Amino acid sequence: MAEQNVYDNEEFFNGYTQIRNQESNKNNIFEKPALFSLLPDLKDKTILDLGCGYGENCMEFIRKGSGKVIGIDISKKMLEVARKENSDSRIEYKNMPMEEIGSLKEEFDIVVSSLAMHYVQDYSGLVKNVFRLLNKNGLFIFSQENPLNTCFTTGNRWTRDENDEKIFANISNYGMDGERESKWFINNVKKYHRTFSTTINTLIEKGFEVKKMIEPVPTKEILEKHPEYKDLFHKPDFLLVKAVKKYRTV
DSSP: OOOOOGGGSHHHHHHHHHHHTSTTOHIIIIIHHHHHHTOOOOTTOEEEEETOTTSHHHHHHHHTTOSEEEEEESOHHHHHHHHHHSOOTTEEEEEOOGGGGGGOOOOEEEEEEESOGGGOSOHHHHHHHHHHHEEEEEEEEEEEEOHHHHTOOSSOSEEEOTTSOEEEEOOOOTTOOEEEEEEESEEEEEEEEOOHHHHHHHHHHTTEEEEEEEOOOOOHHHHHHOGGGGGGGTSOSEEEEEEEEOOOOO
């Protein structure tokens, strides 16, 4: 099956860009702080960024002391922005899907991925390749859509009271791993749902030890500025995982 590349669709790209340009978007408020909280001291570290997008994180890794960063993305449009706005002699951008990282010859101290894992069909194969690319005790740190989000397939997303206030989130087919289609700027955007147990057990089976997981929810300070984000107490949007390479499988 060909890898999906919705970010080179003009309508999708423009819609996504508008959201990311909003300072109060969920990526900036919840996902990015959580992701960077999982990182170690980056001084002289070599980093591979899977699905690097605009390259903002790549540049921040350099600011925090990384010696070399390789950012890969399937989207040429994303990489055009990255090379224009977030270039540095220590950053190399490659136009390639995450599914092809097995062809890379370098080794890395850290492999990072921000909100791209849910687009990967062969999660097990990707984890296996990440393990091979990491140095001894290397870290795999990634964020993805929370499985409570990716599972949803049918019906109303929320149960509401008589005042149309959200009471709780509805889920469906959570226990069924596999492809989901949704509309996000365009129709037929493919994502892949995996339960928490599939996500974590695959890491363990491929030789990783899971060190920490985060499902960001709003603080009191965030709610004072953005009360609309109280929904995240019902259904966190993101799942973040930090895992360390511990041993080789047979």
